[in-house]
Amino acid sequence: MNLKNRFATAGLVLSVAFGCGQNTDKEAGAADSTAADSAMMARDSIAESKTQDFFQSLPSPIHVARIFQRAGLKYISGITNPASNASKYMSPYSKSINLGVYTTDLSYCTFNDQSQEAISYFKAVKTLTDGLNLTSIFESTNMIPRFEKNIGNKDSLVTLMATMSMESDILLKQTSRLDIAYLSFAGAWTESAYIATQMLKNKRNPDILKRLLDQNNSLGKLIGLLQDFDDKQEFESLISSLSDIKTSLDVLNSENTTTHEEEFKKLTSKVETLRSKIVNDN
Numbered sequence: 001m002n003l004k005n006r007f008a009t010a011g012l013v014l015s016v017a018f019g020c021g022q023n024t025d026k027e028a029g030a031a032d033s034t035a036a037d038s039a040m041m042a043r044d045s046i047a048e049s050k051t052q053d054f055f056q057s058l059p060s061p062i063h064v065a066r067i068f069q070r071a072g073l074k075y076i077s078g079i080t081n082p083a084s085n086a087s088k089y090m091s092p093y094s095k096s097i098n099l100g101v102y103t104t105d106l107s108y109c110t111f112n113d114q115s116q117e118a119i120s121y122f123k124a125v126k127t128l129t130d131g132l133n134l135t136s137i138f139e140s141t142n143m144i145p146r147f148e149k150n151i152g153n154k155d156s157l158v159t160l161m162a163t164m165s166m167e168s169d170i171l172l173k174q175t176s177r178l179d180i181a182y183l184s185f186a187g188a189w190t191e192s193a194y195i196a197t198q199m200l201k202n203k204r205n206p207d208i209l210k211r212l213l214d215q216n217n218s219l220g221k222l223i224g225l226l227q228d229f230d231d232k233q234e235f236e237s238l239i240s241s242l243s244d245i246k247t248s249l250d251v252l253n254s255e256n257t258t259t260h261e262e263e264f265k266k267l268t269s270k271v272e273t274l275r276s277k278i279v280n281d282n
Contacts, residue, residue: 061191073205087127102121178228
């Protein structure tokens, strides 16, 4: 629970406790129980609200990839995280965050008609979901054979990816595995930013740059969600890196255009550093 949530829960407990100061011991015991129940309900309500916000308001990796593709983001061979790396990720953290990386790579290849690469990334996604005990996402829908059967039909592949994303969201929400959901989105966000900045290094496309800067809002929401797990060292480091990236995006979104070129270089370097850490952390 983050600091804001702790204060909200503590405030509710204190208000109930002080309001019952004149009760008998028996009444005080009942009040304590009521306070605890109320605090738990408040905590659960806050958690449910944040969960709904995550699943409803943050764009899926497929949607983000589509936005960039429509802005002119072209396929660059070798820029994605090799699908063969999927079997190297051992920890739940590395599996979760690289699941997002591979979901973005899958979308990137699909939207750019790289069919064989897309199959490899689809299988890489399955490798990681299996490792996270999310096998039912693929088994219930017979995904891989359907994906292979529809190679060459981009619309069908996009539909299958959307189905996979929806099944994943439902399962993660039902099982309260929000750490996986948040880390996956963090990996997807970072990979999208990495691909975009790499292209912008070589050719400054104003439409792609605008789409990149537009992702600042979703990054802010993501950082807030990750802070629920900031007691874990890996999350703390990730939050720090993403917050540093957001600082550059804030500057680039400001009206002070004189600092844009220098700040874009800083942004690119920050994204490269975080992405390298993500894909190389086993």
